[in-house]
Amino acid sequence: MSLSTTIILSTLNARYIHASLGLRYLLANMGDLRPQTHLVEFVINSRPIDIVETLLQNNPEIIGLGVYIWNANETLQVVKLLKKISPETIIILGGPEVSYETEQQEIVTLADYVITGQADIAFKETCENLLNNKKPLQKIIKAQPFKLNEINLPYDEYSDEDIKNRVIYVEASRGCPFKCEFCLSSLDKTVYPFELNLFLGEMQKLFDHGVRSFKFIDRTFNLKIDTSIQIMEFFLAKMQEDKVYLHFELIPDHLPEKLKSVIQRFPEDSLQFEIGIQSLNPDIQDIISRKQDNKKVQQNMNWIRKNTQAHIHADLIIGLPGETMDSFAKGFNELVKMDPHEIQVGVLKRLRGTPIIRHTDEYDMRYSPTAPYEILSNNIIDFNTMQKLKRFARYWDMIANSGRFKHSKSFLLGDEPFKNFLTLSNWLYAETNQTHNIALPRLFNLLFKFMTTMLKRNEQQTVEFLLEDHIVSGIKGQPKFMLQAKDKITEPFSRRSESRQKRHQINIQE
Numbered sequence: 001m002s003l004s005t006t007i008i009l010s011t012l013n014a015r016y017i018h019a020s021l022g023l024r025y026l027l028a029n030m031g032d033l034r035p036q037t038h039l040v041e042f043v044i045n046s047r048p049i050d051i052v053e054t055l056l057q058n059n060p061e062i063i064g065l066g067v068y069i070w071n072a073n074e075t076l077q078v079v080k081l082l083k084k085i086s087p088e089t090i091i092i093l094g095g096p097e098v099s100y101e102t103e104q105q106e107i108v109t110l111a112d113y114v115i116t117g118q119a120d121i122a123f124k125e126t127c128e129n130l131l132n133n134k135k136p137l138q139k140i141i142k143a144q145p146f147k148l149n150e151i152n153l154p155y156d157e158y159s160d161e162d163i164k165n166r167v168i169y170v171e172a173s174r175g176c177p178f179k180c181e182f183c184l185s186s187l188d189k190t191v192y193p194f195e196l197n198l199f200l201g202e203m204q205k206l207f208d209h210g211v212r213s214f215k216f217i218d219r220t221f222n223l224k225i226d227t228s229i230q231i232m233e234f235f236l237a238k239m240q241e242d243k244v245y246l247h248f249e250l251i252p253d254h255l256p257e258k259l260k261s262v263i264q265r266f267p268e269d270s271l272q273f274e275i276g277i278q279s280l281n282p283d284i285q286d287i288i289s290r291k292q293d294n295k296k297v298q299q300n301m302n303w304i305r306k307n308t309q310a311h312i313h314a315d316l317i318i319g320l321p322g323e324t325m326d327s328f329a330k331g332f333n334e335l336v337k338m339d340p341h342e343i344q345v346g347v348l349k350r351l352r353g354t355p356i357i358r359h360t361d362e363y364d365m366r367y368s369p370t371a372p373y374e375i376l377s378n379n380i381i382d383f384n385t386m387q388k389l390k391r392f393a394r395y396w397d398m399i400a401n402s403g404r405f406k407h408s409k410s411f412l413l414g415d416e417p418f419k420n421f422l423t424l425s426n427w428l429y430a431e432t433n434q435t436h437n438i439a440l441p442r443l444f445n446l447l448f449k450f451m452t453t454m455l456k457r458n459e460q461q462t463v464e465f466l467l468e469d470h471i472v473s474g475i476k477g478q479p480k481f482m483l484q485a486k487d488k489i490t491e492p493f494s495r496r497s498e499s500r501q502k503r504h505q506i507n508i509q510e
Helices: 021-028 031-036 048-056 072-085 106-110 122-131 160-165 196-208 225-238 257-263 282-287 294-307 325-338 355-359 383-399 409-413 417-432 440-453 459-473 480-486 495-503
Strands: 007-013 037-043 062-066 090-094 113-116 140-142 173-175 191-193 213-216 245-250 271-278 311-318 342-347 375-377
Touching: 007 021, 007 048, 007 072, 021 037, 021 062, 031 037, 031 122, 037 048, 048 072, 062 072, 062 122, 072 090, 072 106, 090 106, 090 122, 113 122, 196 225, 225 257, 257 294, 271 294, 294 311, 294 325, 311 325, 311 383, 325 342, 325 383, 325 417, 342 383, 375 383, 383 417, 383 440, 409 417, 409 440, 409 459, 417 440, 440 459, 440 480, 459 480
Parallel strands: 007 037, 007 062, 062 090, 090 113, 113 140, 213 245, 245 271, 271 311, 311 342
Antiparallel strands: 173 191
């Protein structure tokens, strides 16, 4: 940081590869204060005392901190230290976590000011007032609405290091027209697009700067099909020069033919769709104000899977009000049949400000009192069962979503995916008492043991499926499960397995 630093913009990201788009918007709109404003990002596993040392090393007058559900606890510790070590430094908070229910939060009490809502312009104005000895009348500053053409876009604020090493987030629009009660976007009134030619001009500059992976954070990318097509056509043209990777959030029941024809033109490993399903139970969808045509969802998912090379990441949520285990299992099994590449099994979180709170009493919704405020139990699913479902989600991510068990996954799941994987989840936890840090060689051996003893899968077939995945994994040596099985299997392994065994042999892996 420069010795001329007066203002620091900072946040604690979940991982280093994440780059805060929100802070870069603030930085791009600092006006005359831009030269003396600096962006410093950290990760949540950094020691708070080390973060504070870095923040204070050039004696800034103002520190702005972005507070989110994933960094709320860690940021609180940072603010506590800042106020103890340098109480004269002005702390301004912003972000979704402190934009609602402010009176209930310790971090708000400690800070000097809090800007609620979209602070692209309000942060600069607040800093100007403070530096001119014009203190705001209220601690809580509500950002005033603005039009998107009134702000500078943030893409010049991505550094060479960002472009080389981090995820580059972009947005062609803000807002969401849907009212799903678990989501903060339900508070939006509509969708506001950025001027398309201006946006594409910024994308051209990023491409020229070397960006090849663009992660769109738009909540509803395919809401306005003509705009979606123009953006996709822009990137298809770029692929004549180099490979590009795009990530979009897609509305699952809105896929007209003219958009399909464009999607089909994208080559392998260039397109990912994040598709929020959340629940396939119409009654639950009604409870949470989610409008979704499940028949069209199924048709569109199947079409994408069979007719395109797009990677599908689909979301389901555990713990929604009214959702029983049987209901969730039914939806999960239906989604597995649609065969997305990944199913992200999320756990319901009570984000501050979201309308999901209206169901708290009726469904006895009990949430963790600390971030990320995950559901603990409700009137249908008790605490112990909810814990089992959370482990289900963790193991599913570890096994099914990891891509390491592509050949054996279907053999494991069989005709009852939810039942079989829940059985595996409960068994794994009983065997290991771990949901993290299970070594991959050990996981292969555990899966073999479970599939052959608990599910009674054919041992030779189990070995062959797991061996395919073991070879692709790159783990050296012969897996222990294969040696254990050899003594029990009288029929020889298939020629394919035998030939691959000869190329990958020798040491036994525990």
